Amino acid sequence: MPDVILEVSGLVTNYGQVTALKNISFKVFENEIIGIVGPNGSGKTTLLETIAGTLRNKEGVISFLGRRIDGLSVRERRRMGLMLVPQERYIFPMMQVRKNLEVSGVLVSPKRVNHLIDYVYSLFPALKERVTQSAHTLSGGQQKMLAVGIGIVSDARLLLIDEPSIGLAPKLVTRLFSNLSQIRQETGKALFLAEQNVKILRIADRIIGLEGGEIKFVEKSSNLDEKTLQDLYMGQ
Amino acid sequence: MILTGLINGIIMGGILSLPVLGVAVVYGITGIPNFAIGLIGVFGGFVTWYFLSYNLVLALIVGVGVCFPIGYFLQKLLLTPISNKGGDAILFFVITISLGFVFEGLTRAIFPRPSISIALPYLGSFTVGGVTVEVIKLLALVFALSTLTAIRLLEIHTRPGQSWQATSRNLKLAKLVGVNTDRVYAVAHGIGCSLACIGAIFWGSLYNLNVLSGWELGFLGFIIAVVGGIGNIWGGMLSALLMGLVLSFSGYFLDGNWQSVLLYAIVITVLIVSPRGILGSERAL
Numbered sequence: 001m002p003d004v005i006l007e008v009s010g011l012v013t014n015y016g017q018v019t020a021l022k023n024i025s026f027k028v029f030e031n032e033i034i035g036i037v038g039p040n041g042s043g044k045t046t047l048l049e050t051i052a053g054t055l056r057n058k059e060g061v062i063s064f065l066g067r068r069i070d071g072l073s074v075r076e077r078r079r080m081g082l083m084l085v086p087q088e089r090y091i092f093p094m095m096q097v098r099k100n101l102e103v104s105g106v107l108v109s110p111k112r113v114n115h116l117i118d119y120v121y122s123l124f125p126a127l128k129e130r131v132t133q134s135a136h137t138l139s140g141g142q143q144k145m146l147a148v149g150i151g152i153v154s155d156a157r158l159l160l161i162d163e164p165s166i167g168l169a170p171k172l173v174t175r176l177f178s179n180l181s182q183i184r185q186e187t188g189k190a191l192f193l194a195e196q197n198v199k200i201l202r203i204a205d206r207i208i209g210l211e212g213g214e215i216k217f218v219e220k221s222s223n224l225d226e227k228t229l230q231d232l233y234m235g236q
Numbered sequence: 237m238i239l240t241g242l243i244n245g246i247i248m249g250g251i252l253s254l255p256v257l258g259v260a261v262v263y264g265i266t267g268i269p270n271f272a273i274g275l276i277g278v279f280g281g282f283v284t285w286y287f288l289s290y291n292l293v294l295a296l297i298v299g300v301g302v303c304f305p306i307g308y309f310l311q312k313l314l315l316t317p318i319s320n321k322g323g324d325a326i327l328f329f330v331i332t333i334s335l336g337f338v339f340e341g342l343t344r345a346i347f348p349r350p351s352i353s354i355a356l357p358y359l360g361s362f363t364v365g366g367v368t369v370e371v372i373k374l375l376a377l378v379f380a381l382s383t384l385t386a387i388r389l390l391e392i393h394t395r396p397g398q399s400w401q402a403t404s405r406n407l408k409l410a411k412l413v414g415v416n417t418d419r420v421y422a423v424a425h426g427i428g429c430s431l432a433c434i435g436a437i438f439w440g441s442l443y444n445l446n447v448l449s450g451w452e453l454g455f456l457g458f459i460i461a462v463v464g465g466i467g468n469i470w471g472g473m474l475s476a477l478l479m480g481l482v483l484s485f486s487g488y489f490l491d492g493n494w495q496s497v498l499l500y501a502i503v504i505t506v507l508i509v510s511p512r513g514i515l516g517s518e519r520a521l
Contacts, residue, residue, distance in 0.1 A: 052412065054411070054412070074412060075411065075416065078414040079414065086408065086412065089406055089408060089409060091406070091409070092402050092406050093406065094405055095402065095405055099398060102398060103395075103398040103399060103415070106395065106398075106399055106413055106414050107414040110395075150409075150413065154413055154414070
C-alpha cells in the first residue's frame with residue numbers, strides 16, 4: 001500500500017458568508033493521479049486553493065507528508081513540496097519562456113533547475129523552440145504546456161493543477177493528458193487535477209465527485225463511465 | 237539658444253529621472269503609489285546636508301542609507317499588511333499623503349533651516365558648441381542611466397532579479413512558485429526611497445532644497461512615471477528627459493505659471509492618446 005502524502009479531513013471553507021466546501025475528507029497516495037470533477041461552482045477551485053493556502057479553511061485539518069499544514073503560509077507549503085498551477089493567469093506574461101521556468105525553481109538548486117528545464121523541453125519540444133519568446137505571445141496550448149512546465153520545475157511532490165484542459169482543442173487535451181500521465185510515471189509525482197473534461201477518466205486512478213461543495217463520491221476510475229461524470233456536470 | 241535649451245533640458249531631465257525611477261520601481265513592483273516618496277527623499281537630502289560638514293562620503297552614505305530602511309520597513313510593517321487586508325487605491329492615497337505630512341513635519345522639527353543648498357564638490361566643466369557645462373550637473377543623468385541599466389541586468393541575470401520581475405508580472409503565481417514577495421516589495425520600496433533621496437541631493441546641489449520640494453518631486457515623479465508607462469523604467473527615463481526639455485525650452489518663451497499649464501496640457505494629451513504611457517505599462521498585475 002503506497003504512503004499517504006495528503007490527508008484532508010472535515011474541511012470547511014467559506015467565501016465571505018457562503019460555505020463553499022462542507023466537511024470534505026479524502027486521502028491522496030504517493031504517485032497517484034486524482035481527478036476532482038464537478039459542475040461550475042461545485043468547489044473544485046476552492047478545494048485546490050485551500051490545500052495550496054491561497055484560501056484559508058474555517059474548520060478541518062490538512063496534513064501533507066504527515067505534518068499538519070493548514071496554519072502554514074503558501075510559501076511554507078511550497079517549501080514542503082506542494083504546488084498549485086492556477087486556472088487563470090498561470091504564466092508570467094512579458095517574461096521569456098526560459099525565464100518563466102527558471103523563476104519557478106526559485107526554491108530549487110540551480111543545477112536541479114537546469115535538469116528539470118531539460119525535462120520540460122523533452123516533454124514539450126514546442127517550448128524548447130521558443131525559449132526566448134515572451135510567454136504571453138505563445139498560443140493557448142503552448143501556454144498550458146508552460147504552466148505544466150512551471151509546475152514541474154517547482155519540483156513539487158504533489159502538483160495541484162486547476163482545469164488543465166480548459167480552452168484547449170480536443171486533440172490537445174488528449175496530448176496534454178498523455179503528458180500528465182507520463183510525468184507521473186517518470187517523476188513519481190502525485191497529481192491532483194480539477195477537471196471538467198470526461199477524458200480525465202483515462203489517466204486518473206481515482207475520481208472525487210464534488211457537487212455544491214460536498215463530496216458526492218470517491219471512486220476508482222475503472223468503476224466509473226463517462227456518462228456518470230456527464231450527469232454530475234449537468235447536476236443530475 | 238537651442239543648444240543651451242537642449243543641455244539645460246537634459247540636466248533637468250536627469251534630475252527628474254531619479255525620483256521618477258524611484259516611483260516607477262515602487263509602483264511597478266508593489267502596485268502601491270507612495271505619494272510620500274518625495275518627502276522621504278527630501279528628508280534624506282536634509283540628513284545628507286547635516287552630515288556634509290563632517291565628510292562628503294559619510295554624508296551620502298548616511299543620507300541615502302537612512303532612506304532605504306525607511307522605505308523597507310514602511311512597506312513591510314505598514315503597506316504590505318494593509319494590502320493583504322484588501323486596502324484599495326483611495327486608502328493608500330490617504331495613508332501615503334499622511335506619511336508625506338509626517339516626513340514634512342519631521343524634517344521641519346529636526347533640522348533648523350527650512351531651505352538648504354547641498355554643496356557637492358566641483359568636478360570640472362567642458363564646453364559644447366560654445367556652451368560651458370559643469371560635469372556635476374550631468375552626473376544625475378549618468379547616475380540614473382547607470383541605475384536603470386543595473387536594474388535591467390539584475391532582472392535578467394540574477395535569481396533575486398527574476399523574482400523581482402516575476403512579482404511585478406504575476407503576483408499570485410510568484411507567491412505560488414515560492415517567491416518571497418513580501419521581501420521583494422520591501423526591498424523595492426527601500427530602493428525607490430533611496431533613489432528619491434539621490435534625486436533630492438542633486439536637486440539640492442543645483443537649486444534650493446526646501447521642505448516642500450518633496451511634494452513637487454513626488455508628484456512630478458509620479459506624473460512623469462505614468463506618462464512614460466507605469467512600471468516601465470525606460471519609459472520613465474524617456475519621459476523625464478522629454479519633460480526636462482519641455483521645461484527648458486518653454487522657459488525661454490513663458491513664465492512659470494504658463495510653463496505649468498503647457499507641461500500638464502502635454503501630460504493630459506499624451507495620456508488621452510496613449511493611456512498606457514509612451515512606452516506602455518509593464519505592470520501586469
